[in-house]
Amino acid sequence: MIDHGGVMQELRVILGERVQDSEALRAQHGENESWYPQALPDFVAFPRTTDEVSRIMHLCHRLNVPVTAQGARSAIEGQHLAVHGGLALDMTNMNKIVAVHESDLDAVVQPGVTREQLNAELRTSGLFFPVDPGANATIGGMASTRASGTTAVRYGTMRDVVLALEVVRADGRVIRTGSRARKSSNGYDLTSLFIGAEGTLGIITEITVQLSGIPEAQAAAICRMPSVEDAVNAVIMTIQLGMPIARIELLDEKSVHAFNLYADTNMPEAPHLMVEFHGSERSVKDQSEAFGLVVEEFGGMDFTWSKRSEERNRLWTMRHNSQYAERMLRAGPIDQYSTDICVPISKLSDAVAAAYELGEKYGMTMCVIGHAGDGNFHCGIVIEAGNLEERARAKAFSDDLARIAIRMDGTISGEHGVGMGKVNLMREQHGDALDTMQVLKSAMDPKGILNPGKIFPA
Amino acid sequence: MIDHGGVMQELRVILGERVQDSEALRAQHGENESWYPQALPDFVAFPRTTDEVSRIMHLCHRLNVPVTAQGARSAIEGQHLAVHGGLALDMTNMNKIVAVHESDLDAVVQPGVTREQLNAELRTSGLFFPVDPGANATIGGMASTRASGTTAVRYGTMRDVVLALEVVRADGRVIRTGSRARKSSNGYDLTSLFIGAEGTLGIITEITVQLSGIPEAQAAAICRMPSVEDAVNAVIMTIQLGMPIARIELLDEKSVHAFNLYADTNMPEAPHLMVEFHGSERSVKDQSEAFGLVVEEFGGMDFTWSKRSEERNRLWTMRHNSQYAERMLRAGPIDQYSTDICVPISKLSDAVAAAYELGEKYGMTMCVIGHAGDGNFHCGIVIEAGNLEERARAKAFSDDLARIAIRMDGTISGEHGVGMGKVNLMREQHGDALDTMQVLKSAMDPKGILNPGKIFPA
Structure with missing residues (x-):
């Protein structure tokens, strides 16, 4: 159990009024855009510097307080929900564009910078940040969830465009991964390890991204x-x-x-x-x-x-x-969920056909929309608000669809991530490689304080 | 100390005559294309299947025998040298092209397949494997060293083209990382972790690579x-x-x-x-x-x-x-070494100028040649054979050049890797992130049997 008052007192020393535990703020940081139940953190912190994040992690590590980093909270699989309570680390105040190196086609940003903010800053440079997941997500959140979107077929995903990171480790140590060189063979690819780790291996505090020239x-x-x-x-x-x-x-x-x-x-x-x-x-x-x-x-x-x-x-x-439009598919109060899979392109037609069949089988109100060029598509599902039986059917639909992706040598998620929604499929997807992920997790976060409840089945 | 006879006997059970300890074979597998001293393994094994590799690793893990995987042995920084003795795992007999999926633009190969072999196989398909480091390296070796070469500016490096791996872990467990989907957000990026790890985290036994269409x-x-x-x-x-x-x-x-x-x-x-x-x-x-x-x-x-x-x-x-041509720069018996750095493109001119200055300072016979589009270049150095004083100067040259790359926010190696030649620079390059790499290494290979002496300073 967390000593609420004691933790709050120590956090106040670091953050002053920038840590709060009001019901309203906790509720706001416990919401999500899918159907996952509200999950209230015990505290909400708004760090402004890497040093503050480091001190917070050092403290939370010492006191065994779970820490869940949050950006725009637009994740679809509940990645940002503090399901074990503890501290919600709201990174949106760390929103400085640290540097734009026009002649190297890269930019260095804090994690709370949104993609629209970065592109606005770049407007006169002839460059743009190409990854576009739709939502005006933060670059930190996009890195953590290995986001992609409509332009990935040409410009790649966050895996491809992130050159370097600054990361605060579970115990507060600060490391820098990668460099601004376009390629490197100088040891383990730590950058890629944190991309898509959904905040379970460290807190990203700075990101260096490749930019692209705005086409003629x-x-x-x-x-x-x-x-x-x-x-x-x-x-x-x-x-x-x-x-x-x-x-x-x-x-x-x-x-x-x-x-x-x-x-x-x-x-x-x-x-x-x-x-x-x-x-x-x-x-x-x-x-x-x-x-x-x-x-x-x-x-x-x-x-x-x-x-x-x-x-x-x-x-x-x-x-x-599209996410808003899909709500029109059903009258009355609704819950909404979008699931995604990605398959080798030659299987895409079969995969979409399978999605329709499963939709019939489970009686889903849904549409199919997707980044077809990557072999990636979404099923937007609309269910009656709070109808748990229908929600269970939708979950069964999503699981079966993911299993079809696995059978086609594809992936249970092309871009939405694991979060809470796909943890139960991780063993089927990865087999014994899931144990290897667990080995890395235990080594990097032995106390299990970084975003517990995500990526790994309980 | 290894119980030579005992280990040999157990290896024979797995491999029959495909494990040897003759002086000639050990010497052959102890050579390299740079100036690193010959390093003889105690045994040389030629596995043919993943199962054999798994059994070998299980055995070597139990008996604390170091294992160093080898491909074409064309590495430049001594990555394949069994400097702590033990077993050289010659992967060149695992040279089957397992599958070519023309319509998905990918291929599945065993690690001993060379890039020329794969491209010969693809000749009638309209596709090609684009990564070209010059040497006719094995795909397994290229993955392990995160190789790139002349075409990386357009087609990327091994980091970019490898979709999935089969890997035998230090204790013999077999895992599969990734899938044939073009993008994924389904947990930690294990594929990227093994790419460039130089055989220190696992033995790669199968590789799925993206192919490109032969341009019109x-x-x-x-x-x-x-x-x-x-x-x-x-x-x-x-x-x-x-x-x-x-x-x-x-x-x-x-x-x-x-x-x-x-x-x-x-x-x-x-x-x-x-x-x-x-x-x-x-x-x-x-x-x-x-x-x-x-x-x-x-x-x-x-x-x-x-x-x-x-x-x-x-x-x-x-x-x-070029590697052979460079030998002409000096008469008489010579030793040869090529060092490489990679910097942000805007620094390339300064970096090359610095290389010439350092060359003057250290009295190097050398030329500059490189993949300029990536900000990556090589200094080909020719020294009098066996001249240790000159070799020490060349090493000092290479170290100073690498330090310039670090200062320019670049990397100590764009493609040659760490091996033995750049271990002493890893702390300067990575700072505390080197400790994170060590954490991963210890978690994945607690007995330190996988290619010891590489990546990490002693």
């Missing part, structure tokens, strides 16, 4: 497809042809229906592909035309592409609002 | 530059402009001199850039022309580009033979 030209296109299968097959061919497409998203009929309801639009309610091309003026034109031929082969209709930025913004705003 | 068109070009500084500045601008160049190599005057001596050619003895463009016919033409304008700006002369494959092959064969 960009064009977006949308295309109606006769069926999801045709849409997926067009994606598979696009990838297999090696087209350097910047985004390629699948929307099924149900998602388009949801968009129409949400944004009062009147798109034909059929499967669509939304794509974006980046490159020189000529290359964008070439890509658009080549893609037009591919979708034509699979019966694509109404293929239009546009270089106008309003058109593009309209399209991607719509895509980014 | 390729062109190579070579260009004479007024000075190394101009050459480097042309590279920096090329990278900063975001040109998707496939290779961009710097050769200094001395390297060209060495090539002329080695291949009896008569290139003008001045700095050169060697580049390659991949893409569509049109894109290759566009890239070549754009690059031509860049080098022109920095005084480039005799810029010629060619799509003819004989021309391209001639050029890259020359580049790949």
Whole structure:
């Protein structure tokens, strides 16, 4: 048991009024965007410096207080929920852009910097931070969950763009991993170890990310497809042809229906592909035309592409609002959950078909939407609020879908992560490699104070 | 002390005649391509299956026998030398290409498959394995040393192209890391942990690698530059402009001199850039022309580009033979050593200038050659055979150069690795993060039997 008063007193020495235990603040930091129950931390701290984080960890290590780092709290699998209580470490006050090295195409940021904040800062540089998970997540949270999103097919995931980290270890020691060199062979890849560890191995306090040059030209296109299968097959061919497409998203009929309801639009309610091309003026034109031929082969209709930025913004705003739009699929109070899997591209068509079959079997109200170019898709599920029986069916659906991904040599999550929602599948996914992860966890965090209850089954 | 006879007897049960302890075989497996002294293992084993490797590790773990995996033995920093004796695990008999998934652009190979072997197998598929360190290394060795080479600027390093591994742990347990999905957020990134670990955390027994489509068109070009500084500045601008160049190599005057001596050619003895463009016919033409304008700006002369494959092959064969050509820089019996660093691209010009200054200071016979597009370059050093005083100067040169890389927020090795040659710099590079690496090492290999003497200072 935590000595609440004693811990609070010691935290106050480090943070003054920047640690709180009010019911309201604890409740706010106990919420999530999925259906996981509220999980209240005992304290909420707002550190401003690495040194403060180090002192907090040193203290919590000594007193066995669980610590769960939080960013924008937009995680979908409950990664940021302090399910064992203890301290919620709200990193959003550590939101300085430390340096932008334009000529090296990299930036150094504190973990609370959001991707939109960084891109706003970069506006005049001709550079941009390419990873785009939709939500305006913090870069620290994105690193911790190995986030990706619509642009990963071209620009990679957080695994690919993070060059270096500063991390506070479980006992408060501060380390720096990596460098600003573009490649390195100088010992263990600690950077990759912390990326996707969901705060269970250390607290990320600084991130060096690669940036990309804003392409000379960009064009977006949308295309109606006769069926999801045709849409997926067009994606598979696009990838297999090696087209350097910047985004390629699948929307099924149900998602388009949801968009129409949400944004009062009147798109034909059929499967669509939304794509974006980046490159020189000529290359964008070439890509658009080549893609037009591919979708034509699979019966694509109404293929239009546009270089106008309003058109593009309209399209991607719509895509980014999918989580809200999905709520329209069902009247009355609802709970919402999005599950994702990722499979080798040749299996994508079968995987999506399997998702529909499972949806039928479990009676799900859902739509399929996804980053098809990576073999990654989401099932957006809407259930009656608080209906535990339906929630259990949705969980069974998600588990079965993940098992199909495993059988296809894919992954139980392409980008949402493990959190609480997929811990029960970790053994099936990893077999004995899960023990290896546990060995690393025990070595790095022997007291188990870093985000307990995540990644590993109890 | 190892009970030689007893260990041999038990190894024979597993491997029959495929374990040997003859002086000749031990000597052969104790050689290296740098100046590190011969280091004889006590035994040399040639496993054929993962199960055999597992049984060997189980045995060696029980009996505290050091195990050093070996591939083509082309490592430059002595990674494969069994400096503490024990067992050299020659993986070259595990050389099956397990599967090629053409439609997913990946292949599954045993660790003893060489990159040339894999590319020969892929010849009719329209795909290729893009990582090219020069030597015909094994894929297992390349994974273990996080190899890269001339094409990394476009296609990435082993860190980027390895999707999944099968690994035998120190005690013989077999795990599988990763999947064939293109991205994943499903727990710790074990794959990245083993990439570059130089066999100190486990024995890699299977590798799944991403492949790339052979581009529709390729062109190579070579260009004479007024000075190394101009050459480097042309590279920096090329990278900063975001040109998707496939290779961009710097050769200094001395390297060209060495090539002329080695291949009896008569290139003008001045700095050169060697580049390659991949893409569509049109894109290759566009890239070549754009690059031509860049080098022109920095005084480039005799810029010629060619799509003819004989021309391209001639050029890259020359580049790949640099290690042999460098031997011509000095008459009489010589020892040879190549050191490498990698810095943020904006520092490349300063780093190369510093290398020349240090070369003067330490009286080195050397040339500079490198993967300039990554900010990575090599100093090829030739010393009088067996001259220990000169060797000590060369080591001091290499250490000082590495320290300059650290000061520039770069790395002590971009691709050659740590091995024995850079262990003394690991603390300066990583600070307290080296302790974190040691924590992982102790957790994964508590008896310290996996390639002892590497990565960590004694």
